[in-house]
Amino acid sequence: MAPVLGYWDFRGLVDPIRLLLAHAGVDYEYKVYKIGPAPEFSKDEFRSIKHEFGFDFPNSPYYIDGDFKLTQKMAILRYLGRKHGLIGSEEAELTRCDLAEQAAEDLAYYLYRSWFAGEEASRKDLSENLPGKLSEFDKFIGSGPFVLGEKVTYSDFLVYSTLDYLRVYDESFLENFDSLKNFLTRIEALPNVDAFIKSDKFSRLPISRQFAWELKKITPEVTETPVSKSSE
Numbered sequence: 631m632a633p634v635l636g637y638w639d640f641r642g643l644v645d646p647i648r649l650l651l652a653h654a655g656v657d658y659e660y661k662v663y664k665i666g667p668a669p670e671f672s673k674d675e676f677r678s679i680k681h682e683f684g685f686d687f688p689n690s691p692y693y694i695d696g697d698f699k700l701t702q703k704m705a706i707l708r709y710l711g712r713k714h715g716l717i718g719s720e721e722a723e724l725t726r727c728d729l730a731e732q733a734a735e736d737l738a739y740y741l742y743r744s745w746f747a748g749e750e751a752s753r754k755d756l757s758e759n760l761p762g763k764l765s766e767f768d769k770f771i772g773s774g775p776f777v778l779g780e781k782v783t784y785s786d787f788l789v790y791s792t793l794d795y796l797r798v799y800d801e802s803f804l805e806n807f808d809s810l811k812n813f814l815t816r817i818e819a820l821p822n823v824d825a826f827i828k829s830d831k832f833s834r835l836p837i838s839r840q841f842a843w844e845l846k847k848i849t850p851e852v853t854e855t856p857v858s859k860s861s862e
């Protein structure tokens with residue numbers, strides 16, 4: 631039976647998993663749950679059934695692969711990295727993947743927190759603090775081409791998603807960071823990733839459904855900030 635990946639109808643935490651699966655050429659069923667409309671953004675569609683799967687920690691994204699019933703995005707990515715040879719093979723490589731993984735998490739958390747804070751505060755915060763964070767990442771990636779040089783790993787897809795969310799928000803933040811821009815281009819040039827992002831299975835938006843800026847991009851006439859009940 632094909633593995634099953636489950637998540638909401640936005641990119642959020644599932645995006646790097648979908649990119650990895652596309653790159654590895656894995657055939658899987660994608661189960662999409664619909665989040666409710668603003669301002670509640672109800673998660674009942676999944677929450678009402680999440681205890682029925684037998685997960686240790688019922689949540690989404692989830693990945694069911696035979697006897698493996700996984701939640702926790704990072705556990706899923708590492709599992710898939712090991713299974714499909716998309717992980718470091720000795721200590722120096724493994725620790726570099728760990729570093730990329732956690733730095734991408736920090737950056738994503740920072741962006742999410744800022745975007746949930748509302749537009750004005752977010753713009754100010756990002757203009758002041760983001761360039762320093764991106765500069766560290768730019769240096770870390772260097773000439774790449776990927777986190778581990780020639781070898782593609784699960785950590786690349788985490789870094790890609792976070793930077794792409796930022797690019798969708800406002801591409802000018804990446805203007806001075808050639809290594810990061812080149813990194814995004816190289817991930818998108820991986821043949822299976824290229825086919826995936828050009829297919830109707832992929833869409834740049836929505837990323838969370840709850841950020842005011844993305845709501846405006848999807849529905850330009852919307853000018854009010856939606857009330858967020860929870861962060862992702």
Ligand SMILES: N[C@@H](CCC(=O)N[C@@H](CS)C(=O)NCC(=O)O)C(=O)O
Nearest residue numbers: 642643677689690691702703704862
């Ligand atoms: N640490 C978890 C967080 C998972 C999480 O917060 N999932 C959110 C969606 S982004 C959710 O709706 N979970 C279902 C629930 O709260 O019942 C992970 O990385 O997978």
